[in-house]
Amino acid sequence: MQPWQDSSLDVTRRSFAEFASEHLAGPLETWDQPSGHPERAWRAAAEEGVLGICMPEHLGGQGRSVSHAVAAIEGIGSAVTSTGMLYAIASQLFGVQMPLAMLGSDEVIETVVRPAIQGEVVLAYAFTEEASGSDIFSTEATAVRDGDDWVLTGSKAYITNAPMADVALVFAKTGEGRSPFALTAFVVDMSWPGAAHGRDFEKVGFRSVRMGELIFDGVRVPKSHVVGRAGAGLSVLAESVGWERSAALSALLGPMDRVLGQVVEWTRTRRAYDAPIGSFQQVSARVADLVVRRTMCRLAIYDIAGRLGHGSSTQDHMQDIAATKLFVTESYRQFMLDAMQPFGVRGFLHEHEISQHVRDSLAATVWAGTSESMRNTIAKLAGLPVE
Ligand SMILES: Cc1cc2nc3c(=O)[nH]c(=O)nc-3n(C[C@H](O)[C@H](O)[C@H](O)COP(=O)(O)OP(=O)(O)OC[C@H]3O[C@@H](n4cnc5c(N)ncnc54)[C@H](O)[C@@H]3O)c2cc1C
Numbered sequence: 001m002q003p004w005q006d007s008s009l010d011v012t013r014r015s016f017a018e019f020a021s022e023h024l025a026g027p028l029e030t031w032d033q034p035s036g037h038p039e040r041a042w043r044a045a046a047e048e049g050v051l052g053i054c055m056p057e058h059l060g061g062q063g064r065s066v067s068h069a070v071a072a073i074e075g076i077g078s079a080v081t082s083t084g085m086l087y088a089i090a091s092q093l094f095g096v097q098m099p100l101a102m103l104g105s106d107e108v109i110e111t112v113v114r115p116a117i118q119g120e121v122v123l124a125y126a127f128t129e130e131a132s133g134s135d136i137f138s139t140e141a142t143a144v145r146d147g148d149d150w151v152l153t154g155s156k157a158y159i160t161n162a163p164m165a166d167v168a169l170v171f172a173k174t175g176e177g178r179s180p181f182a183l184t185a186f187v188v189d190m191s192w193p194g195a196a197h198g199r200d201f202e203k204v205g206f207r208s209v210r211m212g213e214l215i216f217d218g219v220r221v222p223k224s225h226v227v228g229r230a231g232a233g234l235s236v237l238a239e240s241v242g243w244e245r246s247a248a249l250s251a252l253l254g255p256m257d258r259v260l261g262q263v264v265e266w267t268r269t270r271r272a273y274d275a276p277i278g279s280f281q282q283v284s285a286r287v288a289d290l291v292v293r294r295t296m297c298r299l300a301i302y303d304i305a306g307r308l309g310h311g312s313s314t315q316d317h318m319q320d321i322a323a324t325k326l327f328v329t330e331s332y333r334q335f336m337l338d339a340m341q342p343f344g345v346r347g348f349l350h351e352h353e354i355s356q357h358v359r360d361s362l363a364a365t366v367w368a369g370t371s372e373s374m375r376n377t378i379a380k381l382a383g384l385p386v387e
Contacts (some may be wrong), residue, residue, distance in 0.1 A: 009071040009302075012053075012064075016075030017254075019048050023157030024080050024188040027336060036187065038085050039164075046119020050076065051093050054309075055101060055177065060117050069093065070305045077254015081353055083360045084206030088161050090251040092116065094199065094243035095368070096123040096169050100187070100227065102313075103236055108187050112167050124165035125240055126156035126214050128300025133158075134373050136183065141172040141216065143184060148173075148239035150226065152186060152219045155198060160367075162212035163200050165190055170216065171233050187225040194219040207360035210248040235315070244368035245325035246304040252332045252364065253301060255357055256294040259339045262353070263287060269344050277342065286338055290375040293335040297328045326374035336361040 023044050027350040045051070048154035054069040055061025058358075077086050100113050115121045132138040141154025152172055159168070168188050175182035186196055198213025227236045267287055277283050305318055305322045314321055336358045340347040348355045380386040 004083040005167050006067070009067055012068050012071040013075040013078075016048070016050065016072040017079045020045075020076040020079035023048070024076065024082070038082060041082065041085060041156065042089070042122070043119045045076070045089060046117070050089060051097065051119060052117040052276060054093075055097060055113070058112050059101065066247050066305045066308045067302060070247055070253075070301060072103070073250040074253040074257070077251060078257040081258075081356065082208035082358070083251065083255050084203075084209035086254065087206055087248075087251045090122045090248040091125070091160055091244060094246075094248040095107065095240050096125050098243050098247075099236060099239040103228045103239065104187065105226075107222045108227070112187055121166040122164045122178050123159045123160055123167050123169065124159050124214070125169040126159045126162070127171040127237055128156060128158045129154070130157045136171070136234070137178040139171060139173050139183065141170065142188065142202060142291075143160065143172040143221065145174075145230075146220070148223050150184070150186065150221045150223070150230075152188065152194075152216045152221050154216055156214045156216075157198075158201060158211055159214055160206075160209060160211055160212050160366070163210040165197075165214070167226065168214055169236075170214070171237055172324075174230055174233070180234050181231035181239070184230050185227035185233040185236035186221045187227060188219060188221060188373055190214070192219050194220075203363075205356070207356075207359075238318075239314055241368050242318070242321050243308075245374075246314060246317075246321045247308060248303050248368070249297075249325065249328045250305070252328060253294075253298060256290075256335055257361070258355060259336065259357055260290050260294055263290060263339050263342055283342055286341060290335055290339055293331045295337075297331050297335075300324045300328055308375065317327055319378055322369075322374040322377040322381075325369065326371055326378070332364055333361040 002293050024041050046295040049062055050072050052061035053064050054066050055073050073086065073090050097113055097116055100108060112121065116123050127136060129140055131140060143150040143152045152208065153299060154172060156170065168190060169184055170186045170188050173182055174184040194217040196215045198215045201211045203211055264287060267283055268276055270277045304320060308314060340354050340358055343352060343354055349355060376386050
């Protein structure tokens with residue numbers, strides 16, 4: 001039996017798909033519009049428990065496995081077209097809540113993680129800056145100690161959910177140069193003096209969630225809001241992106257399921273030369289390739305999800321996680337490009353759903369670390385002298 005065929009995962013996947021078709025699809029969906037965070041949909045998804053499914057029960061979560069959370073997100077994604085919102089939910093759950101539940105202070109866990117699970121506060125994680133992306137050590141944001149507090153100054157760019165974020169996990173330089181202890185992670189409430197939301201960026205894809213800037217102008221951060229300890233920012237970042245590069249890939253599975261169904265239906269019924277186009281071998285072979293890509297992505301994501309869980313660090317699986325991110329995101333992008341072809345001209349129209357999925361897929365090889373960075377990590381862990 002394959003990991004995703006476990007019957008309890010199937011029940012989870014189906015129940016979240018049913019919930020999403022009833023409560024999220026249709027009027028609540030912001031169809032590919034950069035019109036804002038779909039707050040009602042976000043709250044509805046949180047009330048259904050998606051942000052708590054694999055979070056500890058004492059925090060208001062359901063304490064289920066990471067694989068169940070993957071199944072829930074896959075289920076929602078198979079029923080809605082708001083892929084951007086789904087990505088943001090997966091990103092908050094895995095990329096912020098999971099590391100904070102593991103590494104945050106009691107105060108952060110109570111005042112940030114617990115309400116985030118209920119959908120009462122929206123989180124963002126922020127390491128990218130205008131001048132610093134893949135190379136985290138070129139971060140220009142700095143924090144200096146002042147008594148018991150830290151004073152944070154700088155700005156972060158291209159942050160998912162930033163315009164709506166109540167709280168951000170922010171990475172800043174607290175040490176010199178490229179020392180592995182030069183970074184510290186802070187949990188910053190965006191209502192604190194000196195913290196502000198900056199500009200919005202209009203994106204090509206994932207348009208149902210907003211992306212923006214966060215600005216910190218001498219923000220006083222209490223020591224209880226340092227994650228882990230001062231100088232441990234690199235390992236906090238590695239944990240956060242480790243989740244983004246593995247379990248959060250679940251946001252790509254539902255769209256692949258959904259699109260595959262549409263392509264099969266279309267190629268069975270669209271006719272040319274007096275035959276369904278699916279009877280032409282070039283078309284059926286392309287559909288077979290879609291099935292292969294979807295199946296291998298599922299295998300890879302459920303395999304890695306099955307190895308992650310409460311208390312276990314993503315750092316125990318670094319090479320496999322980088323390989324999963326690289327393989328899944330490149331396969332997903334190729335899947336969407338291939339899925340467009342059988343629709344002919346229709347797939348090139350804004351009104352056709354596949355055109356949105358193609359745009360959504362273009363940045364998958366960039367977010368949470370580029371394909372080049374994944375190859376560097378994989379080669380380095382294989383023993384090569386890669387910087
Ligand atoms: C949809 C989306 C959502 C995002 N959400 C967030 C978020 O919530 N929070 C956040 O902090 N960031 C977010 N980002 C930003 C993302 O993390 C960065 O785009 C990514 O880390 C790459 O940084 P960069 O874009 O500055 O590219 P750069 O680092 O400037 O790289 C430019 C190019 O050079 C290549 N390159 C760089 N260094 C090397 C090297 N050593 N070897 C080979 N090639 C190299 C890169 O692979 C890339 O192709 C998001 C991005 C996208 C697309």
